[in-house]
Amino acid sequence: MTDVTFKKAVTPSEIIQTDSYFFIYQNNSIFVDDSKKSDISIPILKIDDALKLKLEDICFLGSIGDRACYSAHTSSLDQDIGLKSMNVRALYEKVDLLFWNVAGYARQIHDWNLNFKYCGRCGQKTERKEDEHVRLCSKCNLMSYPRISPATIVAVVKDGQVLLARGVNFPNKKMFSVLAGFVEPDETLEDCVKREVFEETGIHVKNIKYFKSQPWPFPDSLMIGFTAEYESGELVTDQEEILEASWFSPDNLPLIPSKYTIARDLIDWFVENNGS
Ligand SMILES: [Zn+2]
Secondary structure, eight states: OTTOOEEEOSSOOTTOOSOEEEEEEETTEEEEBOOSTTOOBOOEEOHHHHHHTTOEEEEEEEEETTEEEEEEEOOSOHHHHTOEEEEGGGGBTTBOHHHHHHHHHHHHHHHHHHHTSBOTTTOOBEEEOSSSSOEEETTTOOEEOOOOEEEEEEEEEETTEEEEEEETTOSSTTOOBOEEEEOOTTOOHHHHHHHHHHHHHSOEEEEEEEEEEEEETTTTEEEEEEEEEEEEOOOOOOTTTEEEEEEEOGGGOOSOOOTTSHHHHHHHHHHHHHOO
16 A cells, blocks of 8 residues: 555545445444454445445545545444444554544544534534535535644653653543643643643743644544753642653653554654663
């Protein structure tokens, strides 16, 4: 699959009439084809067959190779559509990275179609525009685009140690990670980093530097990564969001996030730059 890429588009090309990839969602689950028991894959369906499965909100996303890609919603059970449902995050490393990335994009387009069926201002049913990912209200003209919620995530370093915390909402309660939080209206990304780190741990930071970003479709974040240095303050955890926070050396790390996360990339960066 190395030469094949995903080509994003909004209007299906006339060339694409054959079998297509369907990224089918229900809540936090994606439906996969596990008929080849050793392997799981994104289901390949003809449009007519997809319609027979009563998929809803079928939305064209682009193409992978000569196959079109669609996101869709189903309310059906696994056995009714002959596919197996699994948690979206669990798909990682079970399919090629290309498909994992498109699955994330499809998830966000799916959620947008599901969550913006009605106008948030006047309650009228919205219609999806043909040539752009926007849902339009015919009554008051409000336009609803796919929602993206920016969040900052930061590795704070002090004397060769990194600040990691156990969050109240982490799926694994033993796991520690770098601090993260949603950007509020009126904030710069740097303001957000400073506020989140202080609110959650009582620490002031300086030298905030951009690291990289990662779309995080769980459900609709864009994680914007930073590194920062400790400036002042004593560790005090805000028990509402953080159960425990501490400074860790590269050779004494706790359980940390998996490889595909920007959190892990930040911790790996810290280890590379502070290891012996
Ligand atoms: Zn409206």
